[in-house]
Amino acid sequence: MRAVLHPLRDRLPVETAVQFGAQLPTLVRGVYYDGWRPADTPVKMSNEEFFARVRSEFPYAVEGGDEKLVRTMLKTLERHVSAGEWQHLKSRVPNSFAALLP
Template sequence: MPLPHDPLAPAINTAHKWLRAVTDDLGTYDRNFAHRALRAWLHTVRDSVGAGTAARLAAQLPELFRGAFYEGWVPDEVPHPHTVESFLTQFAGEAGVSADEAAALLGAVTEALSRLFSTGQLDRLLAELPAPLRRLLTAELLSSTVATGTDKQGSR
């Protein structure tokens, strides 16, 4: 007798694809580390933009990451005014890394997500952030991909 179809399998598969993209860009096989970095990116960025932008961003996420995105969110307290230092501190604390490591990790996670979000999503998100935070998130590496929308898969 065949096993019944797991109704959560598609959501789990999509989450694994996204996590694999992050592990690849971080250059690690440590999925727990990649998950912490992705979750920290989502929370730190979420807290830095308005509720509407955060909701549009969440709509692009796989179901399993959408739950992590909203965990602990207080919409009435956003956007939180971040300096580069406070942004790095929040990210580093949630990712479990040093502030020195945080900047490189932010850029790598952004790079991975730039290929996963639909075309223009990251542009709209970054446009809402102050220029120093945009530079931090992109590590000045995404200028061609974000500006032109190339290499976007638009998958979820």
């Protein structure tokens, strides 16, 4: 979970990251904010760089690869965030990354 949450959070503008984090369940919110430095965000990264960061945080082989891991985690997160906030999140990331979001 952390391996996907942190690169996602760091890729978002600060205001969007806070709005998104506020809707997460309490335990997940703690993981999401752990170690965050708002002054260092947003970090521009390509999808390849995003997946590389996920791999560095979660170096285990996953059936279906990194993209399936990210899509599964994002689909799970979507269940805990309002539809309006999810659409706002999608609008704040590059189109290439938004395509990964359910």
